[in-house]
Amino acid sequence: MADVDVGQRLVKRHLVVDSFTRINRRPSLTDDISQKLSRMVLEGELAAGQQLPTEQSLAESFGVARTVVREAISRLKHDGLVDSRQGVGAFVAEPSARSAFRINPACFEKRQKLLEILQLRTGITSEAAGLAARSRSDADIECMEQAYRDMESSLAEGHDGAEQLVLAERTFYRHIAEASGNQYILEFLSMLDARIDMELRSVAVKNARVTEWSAEVLVEHQAVLDAIRDQNEDAASQAVRHHYTYAAQRLADRADLADT
Amino acid sequence: MADVDVGQRLVKRHLVVDSFTRINRRPSLTDDISQKLSRMVLEGELAAGQQLPTEQSLAESFGVARTVVREAISRLKHDGLVDSRQGVGAFVAEPSARSAFRINPACFEKRQKLLEILQLRTGITSEAAGLAARSRSDADIECMEQAYRDMESSLAEGHDGAEQLVLAERTFYRHIAEASGNQYILEFLSMLDARIDMELRSVAVKNARVTEWSAEVLVEHQAVLDAIRDQNEDAASQAVRHHYTYAAQRLADRADLADT
């Protein structure tokens, strides 16, 4: 945390990494304000249907120019969090009006939230595996096998290959998503992976008992691969489900996560 | 489509309903520009890593003020579509940097896209049902039963109850998502439903053979309800999967969808 001179004001700036900031870049004022506003909406501090303060007064209370507030609100409008009417005002939208799905990266450090993300991922991935089993091409299988071999070889490198191993696992499931032929599944999974990436690159990976678990994990992945190769839909989605069931158990063993 | 005087220009305005515009409200200039820009990025017209034109030149080429372009780009930044560096420029971000998941509502009218959305929904919902079977409370069951009864009664009303029926079905699965105890599943599903809503309110519902199918559909839902009541995880998620398998078949029968 440092004091940074921004325009005419002296502000505490946090170098947080979250959905509102690109990695390792100082958040802009717009980032700050849009984060604050969307948190207000998301946490119910502003109830649905309630009118937001005017842009003018928001600008004054936040100590920024109206353009900054407008850019922030523009983001909320785009996400369906608020709805504005010219000449009237801006209002908090109904939760059913949300038009985008986001995950706050801070949640990746909380065990409970991580578990829920894992469950979400389970549903998508097992569906993807089933679809892949149905419609995979031979080229798809080759891609998966390649990724599988990468997992094996990075496992052979022991502890040093930990990060590489996790990356190969990601690639493995990306190929499955591609083989499913479903654009949305692919997009959704790659979004999830991007967020998880941050965690992977962190110290957590090195400390986690990745290599210790890898042997058994590899068997789980092989079951997935075999089922897709055999074009057995149910077995494929079941194998994915198995893998994530065990993954959830391993998650419980990890000591680097906050319990709240 | 109409000619509308906006500021100093005369512009063709389309009253489209998409993720960039709230229902039935004229899109603002920011909506237009952000839609155009994000489409350019999404469709690869601007390659990853490529620098965007300067805000100034974008403003000139679009014929709008720089503030409008800035609000639009601000949205893209928030979605992880572009990344800007002060003093340098704005650049198209890697696809892996996406931080939000959206579905273009136009896709709800294309059979293939709708099928893929249905598959995505299948994965999430069957996972939700499994989790719900594990951890549902008695109160959860009561909510689901209520929604189920609503489906029955609106089915009794025949063709007039079509819209009400679809709404009750939504409620039924929302209760399942709630019972799963997974915040993300609930959020994701309710986002999907919000988009589907538009379709429901459209003429499509009235024309679709909803009531004709309802009898068999109801049986499928009951299987889900029973499995969750019995706390049978596998049966619950399997029942959901069944329902969506049949739903996909019914989708193929619908004549109101574009095939492209």
Added chain:
DNA sequence: TAAAAACATGTTGTCAGACAACAAGGGGAC
């Protein structure tokens, strides 16, 4: 000659003010 400092240029980030577009309410004319 090579390194360092100063400068010039172009871009994004922020501020300020103005006016247009629009909605809603109030007051007067009829």
Added chain:
DNA sequence: GTCCCCTTGTTGTCTGACAACATGTTTTTA
């Protein structure tokens, strides 16, 4: 009571200015 006009307040858009920053060029200095 109804209609019309006016006033007021808010969002939408335009314009201009300057700060902050990165980069390449030129000048200065060792």
